[in-house]
Amino acid sequence: MKGTHLGEFEELVLLIIGILYPDAYGLAVRNEIKNQTGRSAAIGAVHSALSRLEEKGFLKSHLGDSTSERGGRRKKLYTITAEGKKAVAYNRSLRNQLWNQIPDLAWDT
Amino acid sequence: MKGTHLGEFEELVLLIIGILYPDAYGLAVRNEIKNQTGRSAAIGAVHSALSRLEEKGFLKSHLGDSTSERGGRRKKLYTITAEGKKAVAYNRSLRNQLWNQIPDLAWDT
Protein backbone atom coordinates (compact mmCIF):
# COMPACT_ATOMS: atom_id res chain seq x y z
CA MET A 1 0.00 0.00 0.00
CA LYS A 2 2.99 2.18 -0.53
CA GLY A 3 2.04 5.83 -0.58
CA THR A 4 -1.62 5.15 -1.00
CA HIS A 5 -2.73 5.64 2.58
CA LEU A 6 -1.91 7.74 5.58
CA GLY A 7 -0.83 5.56 8.49
CA GLU A 8 -2.16 6.27 11.96
CA PHE A 9 1.04 7.87 13.17
CA GLU A 10 1.60 9.68 9.89
CA GLU A 11 -1.77 11.35 10.21
CA LEU A 12 -0.98 12.46 13.74
CA VAL A 13 2.34 13.92 12.63
CA LEU A 14 0.68 15.74 9.76
CA LEU A 15 -1.81 17.42 12.10
CA ILE A 16 0.94 18.37 14.53
CA ILE A 17 2.94 19.94 11.71
CA GLY A 18 -0.07 22.12 11.01
CA ILE A 19 -0.34 23.18 14.62
CA LEU A 20 3.36 23.99 14.82
CA TYR A 21 3.37 26.10 11.67
CA PRO A 22 5.72 27.66 10.73
CA ASP A 23 8.25 26.19 13.16
CA ALA A 24 7.71 22.49 12.71
CA TYR A 25 10.75 20.20 12.81
CA GLY A 26 11.62 16.79 14.24
CA LEU A 27 12.16 17.52 17.89
CA ALA A 28 9.38 20.08 18.10
CA VAL A 29 6.99 17.54 16.62
CA ARG A 30 8.04 15.00 19.19
CA ASN A 31 7.48 17.46 22.03
CA GLU A 32 4.13 18.62 20.72
CA ILE A 33 2.94 15.03 20.38
CA LYS A 34 3.83 14.57 24.02
CA ASN A 35 2.02 17.76 25.02
CA GLN A 36 -1.11 17.06 23.03
CA THR A 37 -1.50 13.36 23.57
CA GLY A 38 0.86 12.24 26.32
CA ARG A 39 2.36 9.82 23.84
CA SER A 40 6.15 9.35 23.95
CA ALA A 41 7.30 8.94 20.40
CA ALA A 42 10.94 8.06 19.72
CA ILE A 43 12.78 10.66 17.71
CA GLY A 44 13.61 8.11 15.05
CA ALA A 45 9.95 7.24 14.61
CA VAL A 46 9.11 10.90 14.08
CA HIS A 47 11.83 11.42 11.51
CA SER A 48 10.98 8.31 9.56
CA ALA A 49 7.35 9.44 9.42
CA LEU A 50 8.44 12.89 8.27
CA SER A 51 10.58 11.41 5.52
CA ARG A 52 7.82 9.17 4.31
CA LEU A 53 5.30 12.02 4.32
CA GLU A 54 7.67 14.11 2.26
CA GLU A 55 8.25 11.27 -0.19
CA LYS A 56 4.50 10.89 -0.56
CA GLY A 57 4.18 14.58 -1.30
CA PHE A 58 2.18 15.49 1.80
CA LEU A 59 4.96 17.63 3.28
CA LYS A 60 7.76 19.75 1.96
CA SER A 61 10.84 20.91 3.83
CA HIS A 62 13.56 23.54 3.89
CA LEU A 63 16.53 24.21 6.13
CA GLY A 64 16.21 26.87 8.80
CA ASP A 65 18.57 29.78 9.27
CA SER A 66 22.18 28.97 10.05
CA THR A 67 22.74 32.35 11.70
CA SER A 68 21.04 31.54 14.95
CA GLU A 69 22.65 32.08 18.34
CA ARG A 70 22.60 28.58 19.64
CA GLY A 71 24.83 25.68 18.70
CA GLY A 72 23.66 22.61 16.90
CA ARG A 73 22.71 21.46 13.50
CA ARG A 74 20.24 23.38 11.36
CA LYS A 75 16.57 22.59 11.71
CA LYS A 76 14.73 20.95 8.86
CA LEU A 77 11.42 22.81 8.78
CA TYR A 78 8.31 21.18 7.38
CA THR A 79 5.08 22.57 5.98
CA ILE A 80 1.97 20.89 4.61
CA THR A 81 1.44 20.73 0.85
CA ALA A 82 -1.86 20.98 -1.00
CA GLU A 83 -1.77 17.20 -1.33
CA GLY A 84 -1.28 16.86 2.40
CA LYS A 85 -4.18 19.13 3.10
CA LYS A 86 -6.34 17.10 0.78
CA ALA A 87 -5.38 13.84 2.45
CA VAL A 88 -6.13 15.14 5.94
CA ALA A 89 -9.44 16.64 4.87
CA TYR A 90 -10.47 13.44 3.12
CA ASN A 91 -9.75 11.31 6.17
CA ARG A 92 -11.65 13.72 8.33
CA SER A 93 -14.78 13.81 6.22
CA LEU A 94 -14.77 10.07 5.62
CA ARG A 95 -14.61 9.32 9.33
CA ASN A 96 -17.38 11.76 10.12
CA GLN A 97 -19.50 10.20 7.45
CA LEU A 98 -18.91 6.70 8.77
CA TRP A 99 -19.42 7.75 12.36
CA ASN A 100 -22.83 9.22 11.54
CA GLN A 101 -24.01 5.96 10.02
CA ILE A 102 -23.40 3.92 13.15
CA PRO A 103 -26.72 3.12 14.83
CA ASP A 104 -26.95 3.80 18.55
CA LEU A 105 -27.63 0.15 19.19
CA ALA A 106 -24.18 -0.78 17.97
CA TRP A 107 -22.73 0.77 21.11
CA ASP A 108 -24.99 -1.06 23.54
CA THR A 109 -23.06 -4.26 23.56
CA MET B 1 3.33 -0.43 20.18
CA LYS B 2 1.48 -3.67 20.52
CA GLY B 3 -2.16 -3.18 21.32
CA THR B 4 -1.69 0.38 22.36
CA HIS B 5 -2.93 2.03 19.19
CA LEU B 6 -5.53 1.58 16.53
CA GLY B 7 -3.96 1.26 13.09
CA GLU B 8 -5.40 3.12 10.13
CA PHE B 9 -7.07 0.06 8.61
CA GLU B 10 -8.10 -1.26 12.01
CA GLU B 11 -9.96 1.94 12.76
CA LEU B 12 -11.75 1.78 9.43
CA VAL B 13 -12.81 -1.81 10.10
CA LEU B 14 -14.02 -0.90 13.56
CA LEU B 15 -16.25 1.86 12.19
CA ILE B 16 -17.61 -0.42 9.49
CA ILE B 17 -18.45 -3.05 12.09
CA GLY B 18 -20.53 -0.42 13.84
CA ILE B 19 -22.38 0.47 10.67
CA LEU B 20 -23.09 -3.16 9.86
CA TYR B 21 -24.46 -3.96 13.31
CA PRO B 22 -25.71 -6.55 14.05
CA ASP B 23 -24.73 -8.41 10.88
CA ALA B 24 -21.02 -7.69 10.67
CA TYR B 25 -18.75 -10.47 9.46
CA GLY B 26 -15.71 -10.79 7.22
CA LEU B 27 -17.19 -10.67 3.75
CA ALA B 28 -19.82 -8.09 4.65
CA VAL B 29 -17.09 -5.85 6.05
CA ARG B 30 -15.13 -6.18 2.85
CA ASN B 31 -18.15 -5.25 0.74
CA GLU B 32 -19.10 -2.32 2.94
CA ILE B 33 -15.55 -0.95 2.79
CA LYS B 34 -15.85 -1.06 -0.96
CA ASN B 35 -19.24 0.67 -0.89
CA GLN B 36 -18.24 3.38 1.53
CA THR B 37 -14.73 4.15 0.35
CA GLY B 38 -14.16 2.47 -3.00
CA ARG B 39 -11.22 0.69 -1.44
CA SER B 40 -10.68 -2.94 -2.48
CA ALA B 41 -9.44 -4.78 0.58
CA ALA B 42 -8.43 -8.42 0.24
CA ILE B 43 -10.50 -10.79 2.32
CA GLY B 44 -7.39 -11.93 4.18
CA ALA B 45 -6.60 -8.35 5.11
CA VAL B 46 -10.03 -7.91 6.62
CA HIS B 47 -9.86 -11.10 8.63
CA SER B 48 -6.42 -10.39 9.98
CA ALA B 49 -7.59 -6.98 11.13
CA LEU B 50 -10.66 -8.53 12.74
CA SER B 51 -8.53 -11.06 14.60
CA ARG B 52 -6.16 -8.42 15.88
CA LEU B 53 -9.02 -6.20 16.98
CA GLU B 54 -10.55 -9.08 18.90
CA GLU B 55 -7.19 -9.89 20.52
CA LYS B 56 -6.89 -6.29 21.61
CA GLY B 57 -10.35 -6.43 23.15
CA PHE B 58 -11.99 -3.94 20.80
CA LEU B 59 -14.30 -6.51 19.25
CA LYS B 60 -15.99 -9.70 20.36
CA SER B 61 -17.44 -12.43 18.16
CA HIS B 62 -19.94 -15.27 18.09
CA LEU B 63 -21.04 -17.76 15.46
CA GLY B 64 -24.23 -17.06 13.54
CA ASP B 65 -27.12 -19.48 13.10
CA SER B 66 -26.40 -22.65 11.19
CA THR B 67 -29.97 -22.73 9.89
CA SER B 68 -29.38 -20.31 7.08
CA GLU B 69 -31.00 -20.66 3.71
CA ARG B 70 -27.96 -20.87 1.55
CA GLY B 71 -24.97 -23.11 1.54
CA GLY B 72 -21.74 -22.14 3.14
CA ARG B 73 -19.90 -21.99 6.38
CA ARG B 74 -21.34 -20.24 9.42
CA LYS B 75 -20.71 -16.53 9.78
CA LYS B 76 -18.54 -15.22 12.55
CA LEU B 77 -20.42 -12.13 13.71
CA TYR B 78 -18.57 -9.27 15.37
CA THR B 79 -19.72 -6.49 17.69
CA ILE B 80 -17.87 -3.60 19.29
CA THR B 81 -16.91 -3.83 22.96
CA ALA B 82 -16.89 -0.99 25.49
CA GLU B 83 -13.12 -0.81 25.00
CA GLY B 84 -13.59 -0.53 21.25
CA LYS B 85 -16.09 2.25 21.68
CA LYS B 86 -13.70 4.08 23.95
CA ALA B 87 -10.85 3.78 21.47
CA VAL B 88 -12.91 5.07 18.55
CA ALA B 89 -14.32 7.95 20.58
CA TYR B 90 -10.88 8.91 21.83
CA ASN B 91 -9.43 9.01 18.33
CA ARG B 92 -12.35 11.08 17.14
CA SER B 93 -12.13 13.71 19.84
CA LEU B 94 -8.35 13.92 19.70
CA ARG B 95 -8.37 14.56 15.96
CA ASN B 96 -11.06 17.21 16.24
CA GLN B 97 -9.08 18.89 18.98
CA LEU B 98 -5.90 18.90 16.90
CA TRP B 99 -7.70 20.02 13.77
CA ASN B 100 -9.11 23.03 15.59
CA GLN B 101 -5.68 24.18 16.65
CA ILE B 102 -4.31 24.40 13.14
CA PRO B 103 -4.01 28.04 12.09
CA ASP B 104 -5.44 28.98 8.71
CA LEU B 105 -2.02 30.08 7.55
CA ALA B 106 -0.72 26.53 7.78
CA TRP B 107 -2.84 25.63 4.78
CA ASP B 108 -1.66 28.49 2.61
CA THR B 109 1.51 26.83 1.49
Added chain:
DNA sequence: AGTTTTTTCGTAAATGTAGAACATATTGAT
Protein backbone atom coordinates in the same frame (compact mmCIF):
# COMPACT_ATOMS: atom_id res chain seq x y z
C1' DA C 1 38.68 21.03 20.58
C1' DG C 2 34.48 20.77 23.22
C1' DT C 3 29.58 21.25 23.64
C1' DT C 4 24.95 21.60 21.99
C1' DT C 5 21.34 20.62 18.88
C1' DT C 6 19.35 18.00 15.35
C1' DT C 7 19.23 14.64 11.77
C1' DT C 8 20.55 10.13 9.83
C1' DC C 9 21.09 5.29 10.07
C1' DG C 10 20.40 0.41 11.30
C1' DT C 11 17.57 -3.01 13.30
C1' DA C 12 13.40 -5.04 15.12
C1' DA C 13 8.43 -5.36 15.88
C1' DA C 14 3.60 -4.29 14.63
C1' DT C 15 0.32 -3.48 11.07
C1' DG C 16 -1.31 -3.95 6.26
C1' DT C 17 -1.81 -6.77 1.81
C1' DA C 18 -2.83 -10.79 -0.80
C1' DG C 19 -4.86 -14.96 -2.15
C1' DA C 20 -4.65 -20.00 -1.86
C1' DA C 21 -6.11 -23.62 1.10
C1' DC C 22 -9.37 -25.42 4.06
C1' DA C 23 -14.02 -25.95 6.25
C1' DT C 24 -19.01 -26.20 6.34
C1' DA C 25 -23.58 -25.90 4.76
C1' DT C 26 -27.15 -26.46 0.99
C1' DT C 27 -28.63 -28.41 -3.52
C1' DG C 28 -29.39 -31.74 -6.89
C1' DA C 29 -28.50 -36.17 -9.09
C1' DT C 30 -28.54 -41.03 -8.74
Added chain:
DNA sequence: ATCAATATGTTCTACATTTACGAAAAAACT
Protein backbone atom coordinates in the same frame (compact mmCIF):
# COMPACT_ATOMS: atom_id res chain seq x y z
C1' DA D 1 -30.52 -41.82 1.63
C1' DT D 2 -25.92 -40.86 -0.12
C1' DC D 3 -22.56 -38.42 -2.67
C1' DA D 4 -20.62 -35.02 -5.61
C1' DA D 5 -21.11 -30.23 -6.94
C1' DT D 6 -21.70 -25.60 -5.63
C1' DA D 7 -21.88 -21.67 -2.60
C1' DT D 8 -20.30 -19.15 1.32
C1' DG D 9 -16.80 -18.03 4.86
C1' DT D 10 -12.78 -18.48 7.63
C1' DT D 11 -7.72 -19.89 8.35
C1' DC D 12 -3.26 -20.15 7.00
C1' DT D 13 1.07 -18.58 5.00
C1' DA D 14 4.10 -15.27 3.03
C1' DC D 15 5.62 -10.81 2.25
C1' DA D 16 5.38 -5.42 2.16
C1' DT D 17 4.86 -1.19 4.64
C1' DT D 18 4.66 1.40 8.76
C1' DT D 19 6.00 2.24 13.43
C1' DA D 20 9.54 2.03 17.23
C1' DC D 21 13.97 2.66 19.41
C1' DG D 22 18.34 4.62 20.28
C1' DA D 23 23.20 4.94 18.88
C1' DA D 24 25.94 7.39 15.75
C1' DA D 25 27.01 11.03 12.64
C1' DA D 26 26.59 15.82 11.24
C1' DA D 27 26.62 20.73 11.75
C1' DA D 28 26.62 24.91 14.17
C1' DC D 29 28.23 27.66 18.13
C1' DT D 30 31.85 28.97 22.07
